[in-house]
Amino acid sequence: MEFYSVYDVPIDQLLGVPPDESDLHECWEGFGSNGGQLVAPYCLSTHDETPDTTPPETESAAHTADGPESGWRRKRGPRKRRVPLCTDQSWHLGNHFGETSHRTNNSHWTPEEVAMLVDGVEDCGVARWSVMKKKWFPTSVRTVGNLKDKWRNLLESYTGNAERSCYLHLDKKLIERIQKAAFNNPYPKPRCTDEW
């Protein structure tokens, strides 16, 4: 009867090719601290890595915060991705600017589309979405309602003191344009100034 230790099995087969050295370390720690039960937390996260490089400040902070010698142990489980992963194939073809996409509801707004929306707001204001659609988004899949909703979301994200987490990473220049356009084009129905 064959009975072999887990150490005879290639580690990458057991754990599913850890992405880097620290992850390998984590896998072994998981084995030791789990009563001998192997855990393979990386089976589900093979394509879950962000393509961009880690920001320098984050990396250095991680190193200074807890080194390998000081009870270092990272949280288990698959890492949350910071950038939404687009699985829709039509995204690569038609993008958001034509009839090449078969979807009525296309995926997330691109920074280019946001910039165009800012152009439209600066040109048409915020209460003439149908005019803006014909003038700035004539062939886009974005509907009049989409334009209105997107602008509402941008205001929610980039104006006021509510600093919410934004899943669409826009460069500072574009954010400033959004804020300036929002200031110059307040909604026609201002919030009631009465306190209660």
Next chain:
DNA sequence: GTTAGGG
């Protein structure tokens, strides 16, 4: 036909 706002 459009818009604003809630869902």
Next chain:
DNA sequence: CCCTAAC
């Protein structure tokens, strides 16, 4: 993004 009351 959808739905719809209210223009």
